[in-house]
Amino acid sequence: MKVLILGIAGVLGRMVGQELIAAGHEVIGLDRRPWPTAPRGIEVHRLDVRKRGAEEIFRTRRPDAVVHMATVTSLVMRGEERYRLNLDGTRALFEHSERHGVKHVIFVGRHTYYGAGPDSPLFHTEDEPPIGLATFPELADLVAADLYASTALWRMPTLTTTVLRMCYTLGPTGHGTLAGFLKGKRVPTVMGFDPLFQFMHEHDAVDAITTAVRARPRGVFNVAGPQPIPFSFLIRAVGRRPVPVPEPLLDAVIGRFGLPDLPAGALSHLKYPVVIDGSAFRRASGFAHRIDEDRVMREFRDAFPVR
Amino acid sequence: MQLRLPVAPDVRARLERLELPFSRTGVDPFGVSRAHLGSLFTALRALYKSYFTVKAFGTENIPARGRAMLVGNHSGGVAIDAAMVLASMFFELDPPRLAHGMAEKFIAKIPFAGEWAARCGQFTGLPQHATRLLEAERLLMVFPEGARGTAKLYPERNSLVGFGTGFMRLALETRTPIIPFAFLGGGEAIPTILNAYRLGKLLGVPYIPVTPYLLAIPLPVSLEVYYGAPRFFEGTGREDDAVIAGYVDEVKREIAAMIDGGQRRRDGSGPRSLTAGSAR
Numbered sequence: 001m002k003v004l005i006l007g008i009a010g011v012l013g014r015m016v017g018q019e020l021i022a023a024g025h026e027v028i029g030l031d032r033r034p035w036p037t038a039p040r041g042i043e044v045h046r047l048d049v050r051k052r053g054a055e056e057i058f059r060t061r062r063p064d065a066v067v068h069m070a071t072v073t074s075l076v077m078r079g080e081e082r083y084r085l086n087l088d089g090t091r092a093l094f095e096h097s098e099r100h101g102v103k104h105v106i107f108v109g110r111h112t113y114y115g116a117g118p119d120s121p122l123f124h125t126e127d128e129p130p131i132g133l134a135t136f137p138e139l140a141d142l143v144a145a146d147l148y149a150s151t152a153l154w155r156m157p158t159l160t161t162t163v164l165r166m167c168y169t170l171g172p173t174g175h176g177t178l179a180g181f182l183k184g185k186r187v188p189t190v191m192g193f194d195p196l197f198q199f200m201h202e203h204d205a206v207d208a209i210t211t212a213v214r215a216r217p218r219g220v221f222n223v224a225g226p227q228p229i230p231f232s233f234l235i236r237a238v239g240r241r242p243v244p245v246p247e248p249l250l251d252a253v254i255g256r257f258g259l260p261d262l263p264a265g266a267l268s269h270l271k272y273p274v275v276i277d278g279s280a281f282r283r284a285s286g287f288a289h290r291i292d293e294d295r296v297m298r299e300f301r302d303a304f305p306v307r
Numbered sequence: 308m309q310l311r312l313p314v315a316p317d318v319r320a321r322l323e324r325l326e327l328p329f330s331r332t333g334v335d336p337f338g339v340s341r342a343h344l345g346s347l348f349t350a351l352r353a354l355y356k357s358y359f360t361v362k363a364f365g366t367e368n369i370p371a372r373g374r375a376m377l378v379g380n381h382s383g384g385v386a387i388d389a390a391m392v393l394a395s396m397f398f399e400l401d402p403p404r405l406a407h408g409m410a411e412k413f414i415a416k417i418p419f420a421g422e423w424a425a426r427c428g429q430f431t432g433l434p435q436h437a438t439r440l441l442e443a444e445r446l447l448m449v450f451p452e453g454a455r456g457t458a459k460l461y462p463e464r465n466s467l468v469g470f471g472t473g474f475m476r477l478a479l480e481t482r483t484p485i486i487p488f489a490f491l492g493g494g495e496a497i498p499t500i501l502n503a504y505r506l507g508k509l510l511g512v513p514y515i516p517v518t519p520y521l522l523a524i525p526l527p528v529s530l531e532v533y534y535g536a537p538r539f540f541e542g543t544g545r546e547d548d549a550v551i552a553g554y555v556d557e558v559k560r561e562i563a564a565m566i567d568g569g570q571r572r573r574d575g576s577g578p579r580s581l582t583a584g585s586a587r
Contacts, residue, residue, distance in 0.1 A: 118412060118415035118416045118421070118431070119412050119415070119431055119433065121431075121433045121435035121436055122337060122338070122430070122435075122436065122439070123435070123439055190418075191418060192417075192418020192419040192420075192421070192422055193418060193421065193422055194422045194425075194426070196338045196425075227330060227334070227335075227336040228336075228338060229330070229332060229334050229338070230334065230338055230340065230426065233332055233340075237332065247418070272415070273338070293330065293332075294330075294331055294332065
């Protein structure tokens, strides 16, 4: 099978590309960023999907499946350009796919779609609206991209669409939102709050995406790994020290004193849990995580020891 | 929070026998933490055994494992009723069980309170939580009177206010047996003369109960809790409101009868043949 990966130069994108090559697929990559060390078998185009040349790749290379890993969070890019990248990029991808004979599109989204709030349930199911958006407006473009992608399920019936809402990844590459927050010696928490955090090993995340390529489940699916654990347990297990800060002071200390920076709305994600139920994806694709939470945390700690 | 009470030896022994799927880090899939339960039950133990002297009757009616729903009356202006039911499930049953209460939504917003409630298995009262816990074969504790029930004043302490019907639909849907219970004495422990709703709003809670001695600190009275035989209702949970209301009324009448019986015994006018803690 010929698979086109958008966002292949990212850490997870590279891993998915290599995994698909190893499984005998042909892999084409598209990214605005370079991947100078790309293995010989992977053809990488340094291009924005919204540019004219991108459609040419769809037209001439005619991939069977497209994996969309090119959305960015508010931690990576601020402002309106992110909206355009996430929404126009997703639109271009689906339109090119439909026009040029792609059979399957996988949108790799995030479990933060559901948002966090005092009255949000543990173990979100795919039918829930993104209520938590109210507390974290910086997520709006990603939520919109997720919902936009799922409209392809009825707008483009010739295409099989899979929307994945993946929980945080954690592992020895140190890639991802959660890993970034945990890298320093001290990790700020909101005093008196200790939400559950749900994460999976990056190998399991890669495995979930390649499983979706193979099994082609149609629909919207949460992708979860091992059971969630409280934030403070996680911080200690990776050898860091939680620094509980009273909520009114958080704004003043975040991003200073060696503490990581955060957009204002992210506070709700430090107070309340975002926990998803991944059983529908397990049933539809046969995916099962292989690495338990203890090993995930150990591997991260060993790769990023506190000095 | 790191601050922990030293765990009492018998609490530690009971925790060992608690049949919850704890991970190696001591957390179950819902985030219930063994360490937090140790502190909680050490604190509740003193209240249960020394301060209030709670007598639990009919604990043999609680199944040793598998889903079940404890449904009872509110008694007392703060959650001592829930805390003592929780303690009776932990200290009187063999093996002990953890009762999962359905907490008011405001609790999750209060620093520390929300954290401790969640670590001890007391989740926000959402239907999704109740369904998931029952499907995981847990023991659910429900007070269908809701917040109106805890707001009862001293003269109303042995009465029942209107029952919500959500618990019955849930029980039918998940095929869960209902164990009715009556809680007595909470109204004497916290003799509420009025509820300060405006002050409560300022503090982010529904109300603050006020007693003749002002603060809602419970008095060391004896408390009693009666567990009735499990009731199993047949259905799907999609019945008409009238049908559901009929079932709810049956449960309510049963609880009212247990409150009456218990009250006569407390007043010394009824039979005294029942023995407390008969499950042991």
